[in-house]
Amino acid sequence: MHTVTRPIIVFLCLCLVALLLFPLVGGPFYTGLVTKIMILSIFTISLDLLIGFTGLVSFGHAAFFGIGAYLLAILFKDVEHINYWWSLTLTLSLTGLAALVVGWFCIRTSGIYFIMLTLAFAQMFFYFFFESPHYGGDDGIFMFYKPEITLGSRQLVDLDNEHHFYYFVLAWLVGVYLFLSMILRAPFGHVLIAIKANEQRVRALGYSTSHYKLVSFVIAGTIAGLAGFLEAAHTSFITPAYMGWHESGMAIMMVILGGMGTLFGPVIGTFAVVLLQDFLPEFTEHWKLIMGAIIIGVVLFLPSGIAGLIFQISQRFVSRKQNSGREHG
């Protein structure tokens, strides 16, 4: 596992400051875009818990993103004053329950079978919503109201205000990052990381590895549901496409591109992919070709992703400090 050194912490703090200041200069369009990227980042960071730390390559993670979004839309579609606390609690616990059921089946398998099983479950959810006219079918669902965040009678955050929404999502992103860092440093995280390295050995040392994998799956699914909840609240529009295999594949790509097993890497990967998708089409209509070339380049030359590159640079900082006398290149 990578240790987060001081230069990395400084770098992350600088990123955070940049994100904090961005709405002041960004204009409404880009503020909205970055909000969307941060919501997606919460989703990919949760996938990193599975891929990068537990060794479970889930190809159906978007299902939980979609379930979170659909739960908010279905349960609270006609409610005028959606209570944020109540709707969030209900959405997350039901998404967690779904992850528990799906995970209970999936963690019995490993490798390619795990990938196929998660994909199959995600496609089941996809087609269920796609073919349910009652839940909007392939057109999706429009929501007319956003959750209201109140404490007593005071409104804390106004989600109709794009700036408020931006900072609200940023706070969640930081919160999720800190939460996952915490559980990974705790005894639970040590076991997870060891399972990824050598599951048979961890079992022989006395751990029911399947329980640990299942808990990890549920945590990741619940956080994906949170991202879906935020996305539904942000766009007020939910379609089955959210849970398609295409979305799951994109998320895996973002995690790998950013650097799996680092938590902050997937966030960078998400920013990189979405921004490229946004800017490249302005230059050429064959932008997907360039996109593909960039991805191939990163995978070939930066096997541990963009975060791996950052770790290398930070290592240089640390070692330069340690032996400043004989440092050359």
Added chain:
Amino acid sequence: MAEIILRTEHLCKNFGGLKATDDVSLDFERGRVHAILGPNGAGKTTLINLLSGELAPSSGRILFKDYDITDARPEKVARIGIGRSFQKTNILPGFSCLQNCWIGAQTCLPTSMRFIRPARHLREVHRRADYALDLCGLSGQRNRIAGTMSYGEQRQLEIAMMLATEPELLLLDEPLAGMGSEESQHVTALLRDLAREQTLILIEHDMDAVFSLADRITVMVDGAELETGSVEQIRNSKAVQDAYLGHDDEEVA
């Protein structure tokens, strides 16, 4: 006679038509070193895998301190105090020695499903991991990445990981496999240290090591127990010599 810590009753394991373990009934005494000998394919590793829960027996029973653990899974067997090491080095190569032992040491917690406090603040886990490293002579290497160490050191780490769980009974599957003579002397000395306080079940090909370490020896042939007895008894047994030692008398002496 000392307390029986582990007992197998008519233990059988079939792989298709092959009888890998054939009606093995053995008693293992607490505080002793019990070695299991046998030519390649005699079913020694299968026996260890049955005892550690890695494989489920086809028939027969396994009793640990009079508890029936016949159907227990590996994690359960490890939890109740039977540690094992593997013939093929089975460590976490990307991790430091300390981290390797840490996972074993963390089994001192009732559960590792703890999410809030950083693990490095757990003093008891530290103590156990350090103790295991110290015992295996790896204290100086605690921050080395396991995959970068020599083969012999990796074998020592293999044993240290098991010791970090503080087992009551140690199953060692060829701890000297593939070692040079110097490394093998080193590990033999380590095993002798362990034998003073622990109960060991030892599978080993190295005759010198077995005869110098073991209190009791069981010789297996074709999955079945051929003979069990003291070192002297086995050394002088006609049946054993025919089946296994054969013409290699000078190596034994």
